[in-house]
Amino acid sequence: xxxxxxxxxxxxxxxxxxxxxxxxxxxxxxxxxxxxxxxxxxxxxxxxxxxxxxxxxxxxxxxxxxxxxxxxxxxxxxxxxxxxxxxxxxxxxxxxxxxxxxxxxxxxxxxxxxxxxxxxxxxxxxxxxxxxxxxxxxxxxxxxxxxxxxxxxxxxxxxxxxxxxxxxxxxxxxxxxxxxxxxxxxxxxxxxxxxxxxxxxxxxxxxxxxxxxxxxxxxxxxxxxxxxxxxxxxxxxxxxxxxxxxxxxxxxxxxxxxxxxxxxxxxxxxxxxxxxxxxxxxxxxxxxxxxxxxxxxxxxxxxxxxxxxxxxxxxxxxxxxxxxxxxxxxxxxxxxxxxxxxxxxxxxxxxxxxxxxxxxxxxxxxxxxxxxxxxxxxxxxxxxxxxxxxxxxxxxxxxxxxxxxxxxxxxxxxxxxxxxxxxxxxxxxxxxxxxxx
Amino acid sequence: xxxxxxxxxxxxxxxxxxxxxxxxxxxxxxxxxxxxxxxxxxxxxxxxxxxxxxxxxxxxxxxxxxxxxxxxxxxxxxxxxxxxxxxxxxxxxxxxxxxxxxxxxxxxxxxxxxxxxxxxxxxxxxxxxxxxxxxxxxxxxxxxxxxxxxxxxxxxxxxxxxxxxxxxxxxxxxxxxxxxxxxxxxxxxxxxxxxxxxxxxxxxxxxxxxxxxxxxxxxxxxxxxxxxxxxxxxxxxxxxxxxxxxxxxxxxxxxxxxxxxxxxxxxxxxxxxxxxxxxxxxxxxxxxxxxxxxxxxxxxxxxxxxxxxxxxxxxxxxxxxxxxxxxxxxxxxxxxxxxxxxxxxxxxxxxxxxxxxxxxxxxxxxxxxxxxxxxxxxxxxxxxxxxxxxxxxxxxxxxxxxxxxxxxxxxxxxxxxxxxxxxxxxxxxxxxxxxxx
Numbered sequence: 062x063x064x065x066x067x068x069x070x071x072x073x074x075x076x077x078x079x080x081x082x083x084x085x086x087x088x089x090x091x092x093x094x095x096x097x098x099x100x101x102x103x104x105x106x107x108x109x110x111x112x113x114x115x116x117x118x119x120x121x122x123x124x125x126x127x128x129x130x131x132x133x134x135x136x137x138x139x140x141x142x143x144x145x146x147x148x149x150x151x152x153x154x155x156x157x158x159x160x161x162x163x164x165x166x167x168x169x170x171x172x173x174x175x176x177x178x179x180x181x182x183x184x185x186x187x188x189x190x191x192x193x194x195x196x197x198x199x200x201x202x203x204x205x206x207x208x209x210x211x212x213x214x215x216x217x218x219x220x221x222x223x224x225x226x227x228x229x230x231x232x233x234x235x236x237x238x239x240x241x242x243x244x245x246x247x248x249x250x251x252x253x254x255x256x257x258x259x260x261x262x263x264x265x266x267x268x269x270x271x272x273x274x275x276x277x278x279x280x281x282x283x284x285x286x287x288x289x290x291x292x293x294x295x296x297x298x299x300x301x302x303x304x305x306x307x308x309x310x311x312x313x314x315x316x317x318x319x320x321x322x323x324x325x326x327x328x329x330x331x332x333x334x335x336x337x338x339x340x341x342x343x344x345x346x347x348x349x350x351x352x353x354x355x356x357x358x359x360x361x362x363x364x365x366x367x368x369x370x371x372x373x374x375x376x377x378x379x380x381x382x383x384x385x386x387x388x389x390x391x392x393x394x395x396x397x398x399x400x401x402x403x404x405x406x407x408x409x410x411x412x413x414x415x416x417x418x419x420x421x422x423x424x425x426x427x428x429x430x431x432x433x434x435x436x437x438x439x440x441x442x443x444x445x446x447x448x449x450x451x452x453x454x455x456x457x458x459x460x461x462x463x464x465x466x467x468x469x470x471x472x473x474x475x476x477x478x479x480x481x482x483x484x485x486x487x488x489x490x491x492x493x494x495x496x497x498x
Numbered sequence: 499x500x501x502x503x504x505x506x507x508x509x510x511x512x513x514x515x516x517x518x519x520x521x522x523x524x525x526x527x528x529x530x531x532x533x534x535x536x537x538x539x540x541x542x543x544x545x546x547x548x549x550x551x552x553x554x555x556x557x558x559x560x561x562x563x564x565x566x567x568x569x570x571x572x573x574x575x576x577x578x579x580x581x582x583x584x585x586x587x588x589x590x591x592x593x594x595x596x597x598x599x600x601x602x603x604x605x606x607x608x609x610x611x612x613x614x615x616x617x618x619x620x621x622x623x624x625x626x627x628x629x630x631x632x633x634x635x636x637x638x639x640x641x642x643x644x645x646x647x648x649x650x651x652x653x654x655x656x657x658x659x660x661x662x663x664x665x666x667x668x669x670x671x672x673x674x675x676x677x678x679x680x681x682x683x684x685x686x687x688x689x690x691x692x693x694x695x696x697x698x699x700x701x702x703x704x705x706x707x708x709x710x711x712x713x714x715x716x717x718x719x720x721x722x723x724x725x726x727x728x729x730x731x732x733x734x735x736x737x738x739x740x741x742x743x744x745x746x747x748x749x750x751x752x753x754x755x756x757x758x759x760x761x762x763x764x765x766x767x768x769x770x771x772x773x774x775x776x777x778x779x780x781x782x783x784x785x786x787x788x789x790x791x792x793x794x795x796x797x798x799x800x801x802x803x804x805x806x807x808x809x810x811x812x813x814x815x816x817x818x819x820x821x822x823x824x825x826x827x828x829x830x831x832x833x834x835x836x837x838x839x840x841x842x843x844x845x846x847x848x849x850x851x852x853x854x855x856x857x858x859x860x861x862x863x864x865x866x867x868x869x870x871x872x873x874x875x876x877x878x879x880x881x882x883x884x885x886x887x888x889x890x891x892x893x894x895x896x897x898x899x900x901x902x903x904x905x906x907x908x909x910x911x912x913x914x915x916x917x918x919x920x921x922x923x924x925x926x927x928x929x930x931x932x933x934x935x
Contacts, residue, residue, distance in 0.1 A: 208813040365790070373647075
């Protein structure tokens, strides 16, 4: 029976999951694959800590080069995260003729095309199902299930930490900071939660999906990225009253000619399937020309779900090795075109949307007239407005407003004028609404 | 550029979708595949009717053998349905060294193992993504995404017609027969709706999934199959009041050692994602050991969605042809084991579940005492009971009841006794409840 040797670089949460599954399911994998997968080496800076997986002596090493340059190793699993060392290691592994499995969305978002091109040149593959949506088979679905189809739009809840915090704020009505602290204690948020709560992790994943869906490079800095740290219980409560849930959404609409792509907290109708995706779970809701709507749902992170997606990639590459083939499913732009162009991203100022606005004003006569006057002069038409009693810190009164479809540039101009009014106590809260998903 | 020749047998709805997509997306497919897909022949008994797809002269034939025996044709797409002619044609195509794409769940449910074995022996593949859930990538996800995982359970809404009727009954409160008639006029139900509304189509799909998930043969007749034709607006309304939706569910729990597998109308909690799958849409909610819960959602039928899944299979096989490989992802039991055993199916009498019961009784004192007495003597414990005013035909009064987890054999015994009581006007309605999905 053929033996396929695997080396893992990075023995953290996902690495431990991969090692656990390869050991626990060895017989199953042998049966399904018709070959043996051997976990030959694991590299990590910390080779002392007990991860609860029994390994043969000599498997652990603190030198990743012992994996990358080992001629016996067929598949390198890169799980160290970050973009610099990970890029170097991945490129070297590829040049050494090794297939690579990675869960590193930051790496693929920034250097994806360079890495995929290098892989194709060297006749190997880079598999990356675990990089977006953890165990959700979104990469495979775009590459294979939608092989004949044109993607029109997709909307993703792609960060478990942010979704967990928003879900608890929705269920319990707590403050962002308090629930973040809880989440950190429970292990659902990292000590430095910036990447997760400020939408950066979601943006990396969106860039990976755009690259895959439209076969072009994506410039991260052109993607408008706004996190959830400014969302208050008042916003969540009022959104609920209006029949909406607030989700941190990755949004993409368009074609290879250009996309409206952005990350921000979004009001979505409570009856939509995505509104039911709660806690740490992730989902992608996708619309394509022939298939219509599709939604994929599941765990977007975690030791075993993500580990399972990595092992599925190892199996897929192993099937190619068994069949002595490679580059069976080319990363799109590499196929046929030497150079992938960069996709045009519509600047946030140019979008049109419906908006939720929360003004924090002093409780005085004439406020609404001043605010609505400025909105009207900026072509913004009010859909509904609700003013409730004193409920905010500092004695100000919240005024909730939904406006009809407007230009973002008009909204921003109006808010600049409104926020300069002496009756306004805080910066106005703006949340975009997504109805057409 | 390599050319891959395709022949379609069966130019109905799905065949028309496939031909449309191959034509419409020819350039896209060429770019993504690095090869040309040529639709060389289409066979159908009716080659006169205009399907709205412009075909070159000589493509249409009324003789399927001109496709099966054409040495130029690489991939045969079987879309005629049924099990006899389709089996013969598929076997002959496979023996002639052709890959086959099929959307025929009845064929695969009944003869799947024989066909997959024949394909493996002849070094070709049978692709069947479109056979279950139309465009939903459930086959690919089980074969590839879950390649390292063990499936613990899955629950499917797999028939668009039945789901459409139940959704409209839920939204509008109409009778089954009236809405079925509407559905037939709108093209959502066939003239003979038996396969769809009585659960037979769902059962075929369940058998395909069980075979795939556990690598064993499935005996159709051992799967308890009950349709939706007896569901009344009263049941739907009362289920709603209790916080449930009624769905025609394919249920499977177990392992390769044996499964609890059945098809019947089921009360599911309204908060579950599956309860939000409405109209003609389909979904599979799956639990596996490492990945946890996953749900795949989308169109389970229709010209373009199903056509798109068929073309995705054509692309996948074409990629193998381009790479000169085959049997890359073996149908599980064929790999390693010559003979796949038959999976044990737990008889419905042996299951335990919670139940919804609706009794139709004469409005007389002492009814409830008689009914509950019989239930008690059969070890069935009542969870809640509601009796409302006169609302049924014939002057009988509905008594709605939920019972705690009970043995199906006890329930059946009790209902036999209850239905013999002179105070009962109709056979008692029983609907199983599924909480643990």
